[in-house]
Amino acid sequence: MLSQFRGRSTDSKPLSIGVLGVGNIGMVHLKSALAMPGVEVPAAADAVPGNRDRAERAGVDRTYDDYAALLAAEDLDAAVVALPPFLHAEAVERAAEYGIDVFVEKPLARSTEEADRMLEIAERAGIAVGVDHTLRYQPDMVGVKSAYEDGGVGHVPYASIIRLNDGPLGRPPADTAPPSWPLDPNAVGGGSLLELGVHCFDVLEWLFGELEVRDATMGRTLEIPVEDAATVLLRAPETGTTITVHCGSYQWEELPEVNTRLRLEGITGTITNRDHLPKNFYADAARAALENVASRVGGEPTVFGPTFYLRAHYDALADFCEAVRANEEPPVSGLDGRRSLALAETAYDLAAETIAEELEVPEVRP
Known part of the structure; x- marks a missing residue:
């Protein structure tokens, strides 16, 4: 099948990637790319001087305070867009001007209208667009999918998924103000549902096929402009499965070791992602936490390592790079x-159609 994407060199030259935005998740992508064989990262961009310093210490030759300047100056095959959501569309449009493929941090955009414009521009330019939806790359989710497809639990009439994260103020005690943009609905498009829920939707469609939303409610545990809790009822017509999704960003002192819980209730048994965690998961998580605490005291946090969650980001970006090399979607x-x-x-x-009571947060046990 002929590819819609522009031709790529078939020689053995490394794939050249620029990273646009090297804050928290941008540094994960940067260090992932630097660790990949056959990939080089000549440049990164960020408006924050401290973030540019971190990128240089990580091994990037050149940094820019403006991502548009980077795209204009560098000879790139692809760019990682790890900017705030309100800049995604503009960054993709700029990359398209230079024929640069893009790997975009989720959510892809702030709305489907904005996403449609981005994808139309990308199609006209012949560039590939990938999205960093990583749940499907986690080994526990891969294990759930394999067990489900093996058919051992039969038909699955009901499933549930819960995804949690730190709240917008960080873990208590909250002694510094958070950035303004994550709490600005115009900048991000929404709250926990866009931050966490889109991951859930992606992995559920990966499991059950296309979904339909039947009901939803949003809530705020803090007095902030965006929701920090959301519950959604879904239906998968292809499999006849009813699904509940809950996502929340809470001010917990410590998150559960596993912050995503997926459970499939089959007619002859149950499948959960806990059953498919790597055997060394808890030891690895504890060791990584200690290493990062020590590095914060004495130097630079590790950020990337072959650990459970971060490895999924690595694998997602690596798959995108392979598709770019092969001129594939x-x-x-x-x-x-x-x-x-x-x-x-x-x-x-x-949710907007319903005058809802304050959302009751379900108990989640570690």
């Missing part, structure tokens, strides 16, 4: 990212 494409956004928009619309 990325395995998690812009259309995948757009579908997750569409589900979130429907959930927001349904």
Whole structure:
């Protein structure tokens, strides 16, 4: 099949990637790319001087305070867009001007309307768009999918997924103000549903096929402009499965060791992602935490390592790079990212139609 994407060199030259935004997740992508064989990262961009310093210490030759300047100056095959959501569309448009493929941090955009414009621009330019939906790369989720497809539990009439994260103020005690943009609905498009829920939607469609939203409710545990808790009821027509999704960003002192819980209730048994965690998961997590605490005291946090969660980001970016080399559609494409956004928009619309009581946060036991 002929590819829609522009031709790539077939020689053995490394794939050249620029990283746009080297804050928290941007540094994960940067260090992932630096660790990959056959990939080079000549440049990174960030408006924050301290972030540029970190990128240089990590091994990047050149840094820019403006991502547009980087795209204009560097000869790149691809760019990682790890900027705040309100800059995603503009960054993709700039990359398209130079024929540069893009790997975009989730959510792809702030709305399906914005996503459609991005994908239209990308199609006209012949560039590939990948999205960093990483749950499907975690070994526990891969294990759930394998067990489900083996058919051992039969038909699955009901499933549930919960995804949690730190709240917008960080773990208590909150002694510094958070950045303003994550709490600005115009900058991010929404709260926990876009931050966490789109991951859930993506992995559920990966398991059950296309989803329909039946009901939703949003809540705020803090007095902030965006929701920090959301519950969505879904239906998978292809498999006849009813699914509940809950996502929340809470001010917990310590998050559970596993912050995503997936459970499939089959007619002859149950599958959970806990059953498919790597045997050394808890030891590795504890060791990584200690290493990062020590490095914060004496130097630079590790950020990337072959650990459970961060490895999924590495594998997602590596798959995108392989697709770029082969002139193929990325395995998690812009259309995948757009579908997750569409589900979130429907959930927001349904929640807005209901005059809801304050959301009761379900108990989640570690």
